Amino acid sequence: MARAVSTNRKIGFTVAAWVVALLIFFPILYTIITSFKSETEAIAGFSLIPSGTLESYAEVQAQSNYFKFFLNSVIIAVGSTILALVVAVPAAWSMAFSPTKRTKDILMWMLSTKMMPAVAVLVPIYLIFRDTNLLDTRIGLTVMLMLINLPIVVWMLYTYFREIPGEILEAARMDGATLWGEIVYVLTPMAVPGIASTMLLNIILAWNEAFWTIRLTTTNAAPLTAFIASFSSPQGLFWAKLSAASTLAIAPILIMGWFSQRQLVRGLTFGAVK
């Protein structure tokens, strides 16, 4: 009897999980479907069956060079992630292994900056970028995205490092390891899964960032988010073209996410279950 109840429950949970997953995924699915429609089909009304035309993709590529935006996205997302790790690894390290009375406060303060609406600092940031000639530059955007994602990177790494027992580091010290030896032979190999998860998540966050990328770029450094936005023009909304552009923009990150989903889930739920 108990077994039957638990089986019913399992089926119920599976169905509920599928419904929720489909609801969440539906906008992306409909975007992909719409990208294979003509403009006439796209505005005709709700339909899940496209004609399968590739004309929107051809027009999008003819109108703007996808690969230029793609390259900018890659440079900005990967660059800001590497830069964030360079800053965050030592920060998280010192907070995890030599905490002071203020460590928790500093962590909370860092996180609190994420709660502030970005638009509140838009004008000062824009002016700084303008005066330092960083507007529409890859380097400017890389630094900007590094800064806005830094609190999350530090938090994630801090959580990972906290899971490494301090006694292991002390054992390495007793075994004659210098600070360098400790980092290279003991700490890094143990923290690699955590660093990899953090990297993946940060690449996704940076790839999807639209607020700053659209406002601080025009043509030279514009990534794929700006590429999508450029199809929402004053001449009107072209749904099929917009969908094709969106599909092209999210495809790389969707593929990367698909292949690294196990690592990502582990990274996001690390330390959550005790």
Added chain:
Amino acid sequence: MGNIVLNKVSKSFGATTIIPEIDLEIEDGEFVVFVGPSGCGKSTLLRLIAGLEDTSSGKINIDGRDVTGEAPAKRRLAMVFQSYALYPHMTVYKNIAFPLKMAGEDAAVIDRKVKDAARVLNLTNYLERRPGQLSGGQRQRVAIGRAIVRQPSAFLFDEPLSNLDAALRGTMRLEISELHHQLKTTMIYVTHDQVEAMTMADKIVVLNAGNIEQVGSPMELYKTPKNLFVAGFIGSPKMNLINGTAAAKHGATTIGVRPEHLGISTTAGEWKATVGVAEHLGSDTFLHVHADDVGPLTVRADGEIGVHHGETIFLTPSPPKIHRFGTDGRAM
């Protein structure tokens, strides 16, 4: 060599003093056990010697060299941690080889030393496994292996057996003692278990709230405890400590009588008592009794004794075995 001298060493964390100034000398080749209740500062003292904590004052000398400000690795000490602290991403071989690799030893020398250590510790068949694939006892052996390959001046053990089950603890206790006889190297061993201290030590250091209460051989501490704390801490079952008129009769504020030093009679004796619980262990029987005008007592009797719950017995302490303590808690 492994002569360690602590000279007026103290440790404070902010305003909290963990270890007030202490002096201690550990001779080369000795097996010294730091024993005391949880939070008495025994692990902190060990970490001060290891160099994992900085001293607040005082000096630590190892083999006549002042190492107070030196890094842990330069003190030529090896430590076995309570949690084993093995490197989880390395095989047993690499774990044991790690200190040699850090010392820049030749690959052939490393290989020979690791294999020698593995043979001594019965780990030869496990060299390619990772710590996660080993049992608690095997992990402990790997931790010991990692310590012995360095041929340190002294070994430091921080409650190394507390994560093992009772049976394995007994076996490992013997193995560590045997290792000490083989290597003849100084060993400092921290434990809260007075049985471990009594069975393994050449010298026991009893600590309480950071203070050294007494230093001596196990039998010295057992026979002549300097104060009430040591009297109550060393020995299993614990010494019976008796106050009031029964103590005054012997000219003391408190008297202490070990459970094995109480004579039992069913007809006559100094104290009349009623048997509460009788624990039959086979070789011995522990009687938990309530004596009139004295209070609860533990008595160690012969395993064959036929005494049961609720019966009346008479107890007489053996006069030369009575420990007398004054108002300040010190032995008289």
